[in-house]
Amino acid sequence: MARAAVSGRLTWRVSSLASSDELTSSARRLVFEVPGWPGHLPGQHVDVRLTAEDGYSVQRSYSISSAPDGNLVELAVQRVDDGEVSPYLCDVLTVGSQLELRGPVGGWFVWRATDPAPVTLVAGGSGIAPLMAMVRVRALEGSRVPFRLVYSVRTPEDVMFADELRRRAREDPGLDVRLVYTRRAPEGSPEPPGRLGVATLNTYGWPAEFNPHVFVCGPTGFVETVSDVFVALGHDPRRVRTERFG
Amino acid sequence: MSDHVDGNALAGDLREIFAVDLTVATGQCAGCGYRGSVATLRVYQNAPGLVARCPHCEEVVLRLVRAPGRAWLDLRGTVSLEIPLSS
Numbered sequence: 001m002a003r004a005a006v007s008g009r010l011t012w013r014v015s016s017l018a019s020s021d022e023l024t025s026s027a028r029r030l031v032f033e034v035p036g037w038p039g040h041l042p043g044q045h046v047d048v049r050l051t052a053e054d055g056y057s058v059q060r061s062y063s064i065s066s067a068p069d070g071n072l073v074e075l076a077v078q079r080v081d082d083g084e085v086s087p088y089l090c091d092v093l094t095v096g097s098q099l100e101l102r103g104p105v106g107g108w109f110v111w112r113a114t115d116p117a118p119v120t121l122v123a124g125g126s127g128i129a130p131l132m133a134m135v136r137v138r139a140l141e142g143s144r145v146p147f148r149l150v151y152s153v154r155t156p157e158d159v160m161f162a163d164e165l166r167r168r169a170r171e172d173p174g175l176d177v178r179l180v181y182t183r184r185a186p187e188g189s190p191e192p193p194g195r196l197g198v199a200t201l202n203t204y205g206w207p208a209e210f211n212p213h214v215f216v217c218g219p220t221g222f223v224e225t226v227s228d229v230f231v232a233l234g235h236d237p238r239r240v241r242t243e244r245f246g
Numbered sequence: 247m248s249d250h251v252d253g254n255a256l257a258g259d260l261r262e263i264f265a266v267d268l269t270v271a272t273g274q275c276a277g278c279g280y281r282g283s284v285a286t287l288r289v290y291q292n293a294p295g296l297v298a299r300c301p302h303c304e305e306v307v308l309r310l311v312r313a314p315g316r317a318w319l320d321l322r323g324t325v326s327l328e329i330p331l332s333s
Contacts, residue, residue: 010261047258061255105257107267108285220250242286244251 012049012100013037017093018072023160027078027126028090029065034101039068042133043110043215043243046073046103050085060085063130063217063243064104065161067137073101076160078126109215109243113141117213120205121149122196122226124218128160130243131217135165139172148176150204152196152222154183178204196222201229208234217243253287253298259310263317266329274325277305284308284327 015034023029044064051057066074079090093099111119111134121131128151138147153159159179169177180200181193206212214235216226223244230240253269260268269285280302287298287307295311300323307323321327 009263009265010258045254045257059258061258102258102262105261105267105269106254106285107257107270108283109252109254242252243254 010102010105012102014098015073015101016098017095020093020095023076024158026158027076027160029074029076030089030093031066031072031074032099032101033071034073035071037071037073038104040064040073040104040133041107041110041112042067042137043130044104044106044133045130046075046101047105048075048085048089049100049102050088051100058084061105061245063133065129065132067133067140073103076126076129076132109217109241111137111213111215113137113143113145115213116145118146118206118210119148120212120214120230121147122201122205122214122216122218123149123151124196124222124226125153125158126160127216127218127222127243127245129217131215132161134215135168135172135175138175139168144174146174146206147172148178148205150178150180150196150201152180152182152218155181156184156186176204196226198229198233201226202233205230208236211236211239214240215243216240218245220244249292250288250290250299253283253285253289255289255291256284256287256296256298256308256310259296259312259317263319266331268327268329270330272328273307275300275303275305275307276323276325277307278303279325 015032018033019031021029045061047059047061049059062075065076077086077089080086123131165177180196185193214230216223223242227240227242231237257269271284273284274281290297298308300307305323309320311318
């Protein structure tokens with residue numbers, strides 16, 4: 001699988017939308033059927049290309065949120081209201097429609113199930129997508145590598161994969177999930193809403209002495225802040241891997 | 247400046263040209279000598295092409311410009327790339 005994912009030059013593949021569901025009021029889960037998909041590693045992404053009739057084309061990168069599953073590739077797409085691509089993907093593209101997709105790409109922001117080091121995952125908003133793939137592959141492979149996920153969202157309604165995360169936190173041995181609300185916390189929440197800070201990351205992430213892998217994905221400012229905190233907490237900067245989505 | 251993404255974002259465009267994933271290569275900046283993974287470069291996409299800067303000194307280390315049927319890759323800001331190969 002890993003080998004298939006890294007050898008040979010990359011070409012665009014015409015792919016069709018197999019299903020589309022609401023993840024939150026502003027994000028959708030899109031599953032594409034990609035002929036000849038070679039499989040992927042959790043954390044890798046795809047490029048999506050849209051081409052207009054006049055030849056104008058635009059491309060965007062999206063992290064894969066699914067574990068390998070034949071020719072199916074799941075993306076979690078946050079609608080950016082003034083965006084060129086995401087409103088089309090979320091609101092216009094219908095099941096059965098086609099677009100061009102290429103991947104999987106990127107071998108750096110990747111978790112390998114053979115690596116025994118503990119893992120801290122930190123997501124901001126739709127940055128959960130590649131981390132979700134890691135959590136799912138961990139379960140699929142029956143891995144006992146200890147995972148801690150800290151997921152920052154504005155409000156309880158913004159949690160993507162909420163039901164699945166709740167279930168996995170209960171059923172996947174060695175997976176801890178901590179939600180942090182920045183604008184509004186659910187009723188009865190022990191903590192008031194607030195930005196993800198040093199104390200939370202120190203408490204809910206693995207300590208630097210455990211030499212964990214740290215994967216941080218989210219908006220640029222979020223990733224910058226969080227990765228600085230981990231380095232300040234004594235983590236080896238080379239083990240703090242980031243994926244910013246601008 | 248916060249309008250950049252990571253070097254990870256170069257993966258697709260570089261894999262269209264090269265047979266291996268260059269984002270896992272270790273590059274050395276010609277400006278300050280910093281060595282790091284291509285995936286950790288700061289990539290600015292709001293230009294006629296992709297501009298990747300050193301995360302340490304912000305020198306431009308790689309530029310990739312596309313046109314129909316061709317691409318230009320400017321690596322003058324990179325001393326070398328150490329590329330892992332499967333033996």
